[in-house]
Amino acid sequence: MRYLKDVQEPGMGTWYFEINEQGIAYRQIVIHDDGSIITSNRKHEQHHFMLAEHPLDSEEPYYEEIHQDEFNRLWSQQLVASAEHWNQTKSKFPVGASVAGYIEAFFPQGTLINLLAQDAVGLVDTALLESLTPAEWMYPGYRVMARVSGYDEINQWVCLKEATVTGEK
16 A cells, blocks of 8 residues: 655645555545545535546546555554543444444445444445345445444454345435
């Protein structure tokens, strides 16, 4: 993975990205000039799940390569700030529990599922879900049933298995 920093135009804040060799963003942080922060692992009321939709060209002059430690320090600060909420989420969704939600977004890590409680986010393998689901149901808003298999501590997401899309919205 590579780590980039992009200081936007005045008033747009500073953007940080974790990208793979193809330039696909896996994590993103936006620190606005007013100090507010948006991270890609949490749904924002205005910006939804904010993650670069297209590969980034790290050779563009407005990107500055940064050390992984700088990115992880900023990311960890946000994880610590939401630790209480994350612990509550894990208590509410123990391993093995059956859960319901709906497709929220598609990320490189998998399909994000809104678990309908406490802003909890589930993660399911997109390729597996696609192999079991009619293409016309693979869109945000479609209901999903699944079972909790574990936790993604880096993103504070509930990992899901045995997921099925019901065809209902």
